Every structure is written in C-alpha cells, then in structure tokens.
Amino acid sequence: MSILDKFSLAGKVIVLTGATGVLGKSFVRALAEAGAKIAIVGRNEERATERLNLVNSLGAEGMMIVADVLHEASMLEAKEAILAKWGTIDGLINAAGGNIPGATIGPDQDIFEANIQDTLKAVELNLFGTIIPTHVFGKVMAAQGRGSIINIASLSSSQAISRVLGYTVAKNGVVGFTKWMASELALRYGDQLRVNAIAPGVFLxxxxxxxxxxxxxxxxxxxxxxxxxxxxxxxGDPEELNGTLVYLLSDASAFVNGETVYVDGGFNAWSGV
Structure with missing residues (x-):
C-alpha cells in the first residue's frame, strides 16, 4: 500500500455525532471528499438533511440519523440502522458537545454563585456525550478487531481558560477518557483499535x-x-482541522494511540514569551 493509499478513507464507514454542529459541517465535507461512507448523527433534522445533501453533492454515500448522544437507547437504534445499511463501522468521531451559557462564569460574577446544575449539564453533554457513543459504536469495532475513534478535546483540557468552568471540567475528562479507552481497547482487542483526540484552538x-x-x-x-x-x-478556520481528522481515521496513523493532537496555531506550545 502506497503512502497516499494509507491516507484514503475510501469505503470506510464513519459515524459522526454532532454532525449538525458548526465543526460537523466541515467534518462532513472532509469525510465525503476522502471517500468515506458517513453516518450523519445529530439532533437537528433540518441541518442533518443539509449535511446529507452536501454528501450527495460531493458524490459520496451517506445516511442521516436524528438522535441524541445522551440517550443510550437512541444510540443503540442508530447503531442498528448503520449496520443494517453498511454492515460495519470503521470509525467514530465524537463531535457532539459545546458550551452551556449557565456553565460559564461572567467576568463580574462570584465564582461560587455559579449554577451547579448547568455545570453538570455541560459535563454531561461534553463528557458523557462522548462516553455513551463510544460504548455503543466502539463495541462493534471491538468485535471486528479494528477501528479508529476520535474525541474532541479543547485548549481548556490543557490550560486553564477563564470563565468556562463546566466545559473545562468536561474536556479534561475527555482527554482522560481518551487515554484510558485507548489503552484498554488495545490491550483487550489488539493493535488495530485506536482512540485519539483532537484539541481545536479558537476558530472563527x-x-x-x-x-x-x-x-x-x-x-x-x-x-x-x-x-x-x-x-x-x-x-483558526474549521477546515484546518480536517487534515488531522482524516489522518487519525486513516491507516496512515496506525501506530498513533491515546494521543491528543492540538490544532491551535501553537497556542498550547507557546509560553507567551
């Protein structure tokens, strides 16, 4: 296999949660251009339809599933629908998430007056919205003995970013979960199962x-x-995440496991001096 062939996603079935989000649109385009079959999973039916139309316009194959990553039964139904159509799952991108206004501390707000319930919601969405799909779709990949899972971390999972309390706690959890699951899957099911994370910088x-x-x-x-x-x-521009995304899903990254790749223009690396 040539190096160019190793980067190809041709024929691979990729599940994308959060496909109806801002980054989701860019991810859908990248996957379609790389030749993947894309299971578009999101809560917004109108946007999901738009994403599917985009896939079709690019000559790729896709399917649309309206589902909630926090409902295990919903994910199980999505899994069965994908397997019924394509018979396999080769990759999962856990892109569902985002900040919740009530979990953000205002600049003049007493940090001890933050709404704990909203903080819990932020943790649930970003962390358990990653864990639940991984358990559902990862089980298929484990049975096959192959697959690549990509979680979405954040700058806040490496450095303290002011005000975003719930998001920070959740994304630190995502990095920990990435390392744990990467280790456990490889030890139990072999060296063709990988879990990594992408930590985006700030994108306009x-x-x-x-x-x-x-x-x-x-x-x-x-x-x-x-x-x-x-x-x-x-x-940054959302499209600047796509190269890393395709690389981590492809055979070109076969020995990359448990890593968090920062795509941030050097923000995480720089001391500021």
Whole structure:
C-alpha cells in the first residue's frame, strides 16, 4: 500500500455525532471528499438533511440519523440502522458537545454563585456525550478487531481558560477518557483499535462571530487575548482541522494511540514569551 493509499478513507464507514454542529459541517465535507461512507448523527433534522445533501453533492454515500448522544437507547437504534445499511463501522468521531451559557462564569460574577446544575449539564453533554457513543459504536469495532475513534478535546483540557468552568471540567475528562479507552481497547482487542483526540484552538465561525468580532470586524478583547497567545497571531478556520481528522481515521496513523493532537496555531506550545 502506497503512502497516499494509507491516507484514503475510501469505503470506510464513519459515524459522526454532532454532525449538525458548526465543526460537523466541515467534518462532513472532509469525510465525503476522502471517500468515506458517513453516518450523519445529530439532533437537528433540518441541518442533518443539509449535511446529507452536501454528501450527495460531493458524490459520496451517506445516511442521516436524528438522535441524541445522551440517550443510550437512541444510540443503540442508530447503531442498528448503520449496520443494517453498511454492515460495519470503521470509525467514530465524537463531535457532539459545546458550551452551556449557565456553565460559564461572567467576568463580574462570584465564582461560587455559579449554577451547579448547568455545570453538570455541560459535563454531561461534553463528557458523557462522548462516553455513551463510544460504548455503543466502539463495541462493534471491538468485535471486528479494528477501528479508529476520535474525541474532541479543547485548549481548556490543557490550560486553564477563564470563565468556562463546566466545559473545562468536561474536556479534561475527555482527554482522560481518551487515554484510558485507548489503552484498554488495545490491550483487550489488539493493535488495530485506536482512540485519539483532537484539541481545536479558537476558530472563527458564523456561530461565534458576534462573540469574537466587533461590528467593524476587529477582534473583541477576549478574542484578541487568544490571538496574542497564538504564535500564528490569528484565529483558526474549521477546515484546518480536517487534515488531522482524516489522518487519525486513516491507516496512515496506525501506530498513533491515546494521543491528543492540538490544532491551535501553537497556542498550547507557546509560553507567551
């Protein structure tokens, strides 16, 4: 197999949770262009339909499943539907997640007055929204003795990012879960089962544009702090995650396991000096 062939996802069945999210759209395009068969899993039916249309327009094969990652029964139904259509699952991307406003501490808010219930919801969504699909779809890959799982971590899983309490706790859990599951799966089921994580930097999207930029297009104070802490001196574009995503799913990364890859323009590496 040539090195180019090792990067191919042609014919591989990839489950993408959070497919209806901001990063999900970019991931769907990357998977389709790489030749994968894509199971689009998300809660928003309208967006899921849009993603499926995108897959079809790129000449790839896909299916749409409206489901909630926090409901195990919903994930089990999704698994059966995917197996009924394609008979196998080769990869899983746990992209469902995001911040919850009530789990964010305002700049002038007493940190001890934070809404604990909202913090729990943030942990549940980002951490258990990763664990539950991994247990459901990972079981299929374990039985096959092969597969690649990618979790989505964060800059906040390496460094303390102010204000985002629940998100920080959850993403640290995701990194821990990645290492644990990577070790256990390999030890129990062999060296063709891998679990890794991608930790995105701060990406400018339509969803967060009003939070990161002012009406005149300049950065907000918080966005400027991220830019100042990044050697590239800019925010990222979601498409800049796609190369790492395809690599970790492909045979080209066959000996990469239990790692968290930071795609952040050097933010995590730099001391600021």
């Amino acid at each position: 999207t339509e969803q967060n544009r009003t939070l990161l930029t002012n009406p005149d297009g300049s950065y907000t104070d918080r966005a400027q702090k991220f830019v100042n802490g990044t050697p590239f001196s800019r925010l």
